[in-house]
Amino acid sequence: MMPTSAEMKAVMTKYASLVSAGDAEAVVALYADNATIEDPVGSPAQSGREAIAKFYQGACASGVKINVLSGPYGSFGNSAAMVAEVLVEVPGLGPSRIELVEVMEFDAQGKISAMRAYWGQEDMKPV
Amino acid sequence: MMPTSAEMKAVMTKYASLVSAGDAEAVVALYADNATIEDPVGSPAQSGREAIAKFYQGACASGVKINVLSGPYGSFGNSAAMVAEVLVEVPGLGPSRIELVEVMEFDAQGKISAMRAYWGQEDMKPV
Numbered sequence: 001m002m003p004t005s006a007e008m009k010a011v012m013t014k015y016a017s018l019v020s021a022g023d024a025e026a027v028v029a030l031y032a033d034n035a036t037i038e039d040p041v042g043s044p045a046q047s048g049r050e051a052i053a054k055f056y057q058g059a060c061a062s063g064v065k066i067n068v069l070s071g072p073y074g075s076f077g078n079s080a081a082m083v084a085e086v087l088v089e090v091p092g093l094g095p096s097r098i099e100l101v102e103v104m105e106f107d108a109q110g111k112i113s114a115m116r117a118y119w120g121q122e123d124m125k126p127v
Numbered sequence: 128m129m130p131t132s133a134e135m136k137a138v139m140t141k142y143a144s145l146v147s148a149g150d151a152e153a154v155v156a157l158y159a160d161n162a163t164i165e166d167p168v169g170s171p172a173q174s175g176r177e178a179i180a181k182f183y184q185g186a187c188a189s190g191v192k193i194n195v196l197s198g199p200y201g202s203f204g205n206s207a208a209m210v211a212e213v214l215v216e217v218p219g220l221g222p223s224r225i226e227l228v229e230v231m232e233f234d235a236q237g238k239i240s241a242m243r244a245y246w247g248q249e250d251m252k253p254v
Binding site: 006008040041042043045047069070071073074075076077078079080081082083099100103118120121122124 | 132133150159167168169195196198201202203204205206207208209210226227228230241245247248249250
């Protein structure tokens with residue numbers, strides 16, 4: 001069984017809220033054990049629960065916020081996508097805004113098995 | 128050499144314009160010979176120049192229009208993504224609007240090597 005588009009979209013919206021609330025543990029619980037994160041796409045992937053926990057503990061400690069701007073959009077498979085703004089303190093740059101596309105794949109249990117964030121250097125701007 | 132984010136973004140914007148102009152031949156020329164299209168994600172992929180030509184000949188004959196709504200967003204690799212609305216005549220449904228995310232991968236020559244369109248049944252609405 002694949003998760004429905006509605007189920008995938010609900011997880012993605014919840015993901016943004018939980019990251020913004022700084023609840024790294026709850027964010028990590030949305031992921032499958034063997035999940036991968038590529039953020040930004042083109043950087044080395046984070047793989048597995050320990051690496052993913054470290055990733056979100058760092059993000060949440062820095063006070064990152066994620067606001068969904070459009071979508072999430074579904075598919076006829078196990079993937080969905082959304083546009084979001086990420087508000088984050090960037091060392092050397094200060095308070096910054098990244099506008100990006102996040103694509104997520106899901107397993108049969110509705111857990112995130114892969115997350116890829118599409119943004120380039122030019123999509124990050126000081127605010 | 129990878130294409131720059133600016134180059135990838137320019138191709139994606141041009142892609143939307145050429146589809147809207149009904150110029151299937153020019154659209155197909157943006158693709159690499161061995162490219163794949165998965166539209167929507169979760170449907171069987173179209174692979175190779177002949178299948179891709181058939182796909183866009185059908186789309187252009189039906190008068191489909193694509194308007195970029197946000198992005199394109201880059202990456203630190205060979206991919207970029209954008210949000211678009213697709214205006215299309217759907218058999219049995221009439222004039223319809225699909226809002227979706229398109230992710231494209233590019234080869235070293237800046238040709239599209241893969242296109243994936245994220246939209247579910249619920250992202251398509253009559254207009």
